[in-house]
Amino acid sequence: MPISFELTAAARAARDHFHAMARDHMRPISRKYDDHEHELPREWVDWYWREGRRSGPLVPGPGDGMVQVCIQAEELCWGDAGLYLRTPFAGLGGSAVAAAGTKEQKERFLSVFQADGPPAWGAMAITEPGAGSDSAAIETTATLDGDEWVLNGTKIFCTGGEGASSAPGGFVVVWATVDPGAGRGGIKAFVVPAGTPGMTLVSLEKKLGIRASDTATLRFENCRIPRTNLLGSAEVRKSAGGAGDKGFKGAMATFDASRPIVAAMAVGVGRAALECLLEELAREGVAIRYDAAPTEQTALERDVIQMEAELQAARLLTWRAASMMNRGRPNNLEASMAKAKAGLAVTRITQKAVEWLGPLGYSKQLLVEKWMRDAKINDIYEGTQQINLLIVARRILDYSSSMLR
Numbered sequence: 001m002p003i004s005f006e007l008t009a010a011a012r013a014a015r016d017h018f019h020a021m022a023r024d025h026m027r028p029i030s031r032k033y034d035d036h037e038h039e040l041p042r043e044w045v046d047w048y049w050r051e052g053r054r055s056g057p058l059v060p061g062p063g064d065g066m067v068q069v070c071i072q073a074e075e076l077c078w079g080d081a082g083l084y085l086r087t088p089f090a091g092l093g094g095s096a097v098a099a100a101g102t103k104e105q106k107e108r109f110l111s112v113f114q115a116d117g118p119p120a121w122g123a124m125a126i127t128e129p130g131a132g133s134d135s136a137a138i139e140t141t142a143t144l145d146g147d148e149w150v151l152n153g154t155k156i157f158c159t160g161g162e163g164a165s166s167a168p169g170g171f172v173v174v175w176a177t178v179d180p181g182a183g184r185g186g187i188k189a190f191v192v193p194a195g196t197p198g199m200t201l202v203s204l205e206k207k208l209g210i211r212a213s214d215t216a217t218l219r220f221e222n223c224r225i226p227r228t229n230l231l232g233s234a235e236v237r238k239s240a241g242g243a244g245d246k247g248f249k250g251a252m253a254t255f256d257a258s259r260p261i262v263a264a265m266a267v268g269v270g271r272a273a274l275e276c277l278l279e280e281l282a283r284e285g286v287a288i289r290y291d292a293a294p295t296e297q298t299a300l301e302r303d304v305i306q307m308e309a310e311l312q313a314a315r316l317l318t319w320r321a322a323s324m325m326n327r328g329r330p331n332n333l334e335a336s337m338a339k340a341k342a343g344l345a346v347t348r349i350t351q352k353a354v355e356w357l358g359p360l361g362y363s364k365q366l367l368v369e370k371w372m373r374d375a376k377i378n379d380i381y382e383g384t385q386q387i388n389l390l391i392v393a394r395r396i397l398d399y400s401s402s403m404l405r
Contacts, residue, residue: 011071014055018072021052022079027367030080033212034370038204041212044083049119053089066257066322070264074315077268081374082212084265089113091160093122093173095254096189100231109191112169120170120194121163124254125155125218133387135175135252136183140220142176142190144234147227149190151176151198151220157205159381161216165201170194172218179236189231198223209373257325259335259382263318263342266378270311270346273353273371277304280357280366300356307349314342333395340388343379350375 007015025047033041055072076084090097090113097109112120131137140153151174155161164170172192179186192199198221205215281288281300288304289297297305321334350372354361361368379385394404 007071011068014068015071015075017055018075019078021055022076025052026076026079026083030083030367030370031364033080033083037206037211038214041083041086045086045088045119049088053113066260066325067319070260070318070322073261073264074268074271077265078272079268080212081265081269082210085159085210085213086163088119088121088163088167090122091164092124092254092258093160093164093171093191095257096124096173096231097122097191099253099257100189101191105191105228105231109171118168119163120167121160122170123158123160123164123172123216125158125161125172125174127157128154129156133384135187138175138177138187139180140174140176141180142178142188144178144227145224148224149227149230151190151192151223151225153220154202155218155220157381158216158218160214161218162201162204162214165194165199165216165218167194172199173231174220178234182236185237188234190225191229191231192220192223192225196223196225208376209370210377255382256330256332256335259339259388260318260321260325260331262378262382263314263321263338266342266346266375267311267315267318269371269375269378270307270314270342270349273350273368273375274304274307274311276366276368276371277353277356280360303352303356307352310345310349314338314345317341333392336383336388336391336395339382340385340392343385343388346375346378
């Protein structure tokens with residue numbers, strides 16, 4: 001069955017709408033909040049909560065068009081990736097609730113993002129000081145005490161953790177083990193509402209890029225939540241094949257949804273840098289000769305054409321993974337391919353843009369040096385380049401995690 005990559009009229013209109021949103025409300029304050037890390041970008045947060053969120057969700061819920069979400073992510077990250085991540089929305093935590101929550105849980109935790117009231121955030125807390133890519137190494141514990149779960153442990157690198165842990169209506173989805181001896185089989189996802197006693201914001205990371213984003217360390221000390229805040233079943237499965245009730249698998253499945261979005265974010269940052277380079281070249285009267293033979297092209301022309309090809313390849317892989325999800329098809333392989341390709345592409349593109357612009361690119365006169373710093377995180381979060389390539393290899397070779405590490 002042939003696949004068309006032409007956007008519909010509605011999709012083009014939506015793309016133009018989000019591009020205008022990024023141009024008018026993000027770009028003008030981009031440098032300010034890169035320079036003032038950890039300061040809440042009130043202009044963007046208030047405007048988005050008042051008007052911008054009516055344009056559609058930033059993360060998909062059941063039935064939402066994933067390609068549309070990826071187009072939106074690309075345009076808004078063309079504006080500013082850090083501000084995009086600081087936007088008041090349900091985030092990865094919302095994706096986990098949408099994937100694994102009951103009807104009652106979805107209504108209880110997600111309705112705030114459509115309601116009037118103060119801005120709210122959602123977040124996911126997975127990574128720990130001793131547990132990164134290997135979820136089986138998670139040491140945060142969840143102990144059932146009557147009708148409450150008691151959480152104890154520390155989570156690091158929690159995107160959106162400041163807003164989600166403190167702003168009314170927000171929540172953090174925390175991964176914790178109910179049985180440390182069960183490996184992945186004991187890992188469950190728990191929803192911790194903002195302001196819950198025992199959940200403490202310890203610190204915010206000082207980062208290379210995406211500085212407008214709040215990347216938090218959260219501590220849980222005898223943090224009590226209702227028994228009904230568990231996503232999925234409390235059953236522990238210790239079979240040789242590994243774990244996986246709906247809660248764990250559903251939470252894990254959020255990565256199959258989020259990785260194309262992260263790839264789209266990378267495409268947006270890469271496109272911003274490439275467009276900036278082309279604009280500066282045009283200002284100097286330099287045109288790219290696309291019709292020249294490769295042997296006659298300059299090094300600059302070859303680099304620009306390669307940058308454009310890398311960007312387009314990353315975008316098409318992203319849309320493929322997103323469209324498969326729209327059709328209800330498993331996209332674990334394609335999501336990891338898109339994420340790996342886009343992370344590598346945006347790193348190369350932004351570095352080349354700075355390189356060709358020379359001192360101008362390295363200075364703060366343009367935003368291109370910021371985009372180079374923003375780019376690198378796309379190769380790290382939501383699964384590092386190495387982890388995503390490992391997933392790709394496992395899926396292609398049909399190897400289990402124990403067969404290929």
